[in-house]
Amino acid sequence: MILQRGGHRERGRAAFSRPLRVALAAAAIGALSFFATFAAAAAHRALAAASPEPAELIVVLGGEFGNNPCRVDTDYRMIRGLEISARMPDATVVVSETVAPFPDLVRANTAVLAHLNGLPQPDKLLVEPRAVSTFENVRFTVDLLGERPEGRVILVTDPVHMLRARALWRYFVGDWPDYALARARGKPISRARLTYHLREAAAWWLNLGKVAAWEALALAGVDNATRGGMIR
Template identity: 35%
Template structure:
């Protein structure tokens, strides 16, 4: 129930979708003779311009990306947890190929980390979050990709049931059963790290941040506009949905605060 509700809410929380619905409502209202139609349509167009061309997406994303710096490299960790989100499971299932998304760095970073810490266990967590179409699970795609990197299968722990960050933390902890005093790294996109760390803490799994997949250069991007509406809208969608996800998880008790601390 939560999964499907979250999907529907996630659709509406993306500014591009919300602005499109607002614009359509304005058009319908105008056709029906309501004076508010013009105002709704105008608001939608102005919103598209602000979200698509202004630095709004960078302003929202930067505090998330800078919240958790990378942990120190020593001592070597006992294990590395990698969150899903790097694979297009629907296309991969149809094409029988490994198909990566724009969060691919979550996986490509592992090639270096596996070489750097050859004794560390690698736990990948991710099932399939497809609603309308069946596809492969992220875990099976991750296994294929990691083995192609030369990582032996016996080093891998694969969790294929989770469909969201809460389940990532819960199911991974059940599988790896970390021992007291063990050091575990968590690899995910930098903007997603606060919510991920918060979920793992809530499950009693103490992990250290290893953020990847940065979308901004840092504070200097706070005043950098976008050269195309599509690029700005995409950045704003990612940022707003992550903030909404954080506040929602906090309200539901999945994390201890609206912006977990390092």
């Protein structure tokens, strides 16, 4: 009887330890993902060119319109895009931002930012207003251009977001783009910046899931339009 009770206790401990191990493993993966975003941002800062090589295409990835932190992100990125395009007047500038159905608002905001910062407006400005995620920023930008971009491409976003944006561009287009870094929200050690890194770590896993689902649906014979409606 005593041995039987002891066996029950051992099984109880084992049953309790399994979910605990899973929880600890998940926490460890989450922590590694969080700190990896700092490493990726630091690497992009260290390797960024002070003055990017001339390019045929400049793609500015905006944040969510109307969401204040993302609104600030978008303005920082657009200002950086204007700085780059001022040195490359022949380049096409694409702004991908979630302001549908108001692309004229993007053009107006671009004009205001150019005026306030003493920068010229791009001669060739295209607006992609449908995207609601980085996944769609890249996919819809390629759709807007109508073909695989030729020549040098410069992606403009902040250091925290840059690696994921470049990885998705590589996935959809096939080439790693050059990049120009915009200012990131918040001070280096601030609640806003730490929250941003945490959000970015989660976004990496979310986007890995999106890519896996995109590939699985392609293997199942689902067309791009249908997949696009299912995966945002």
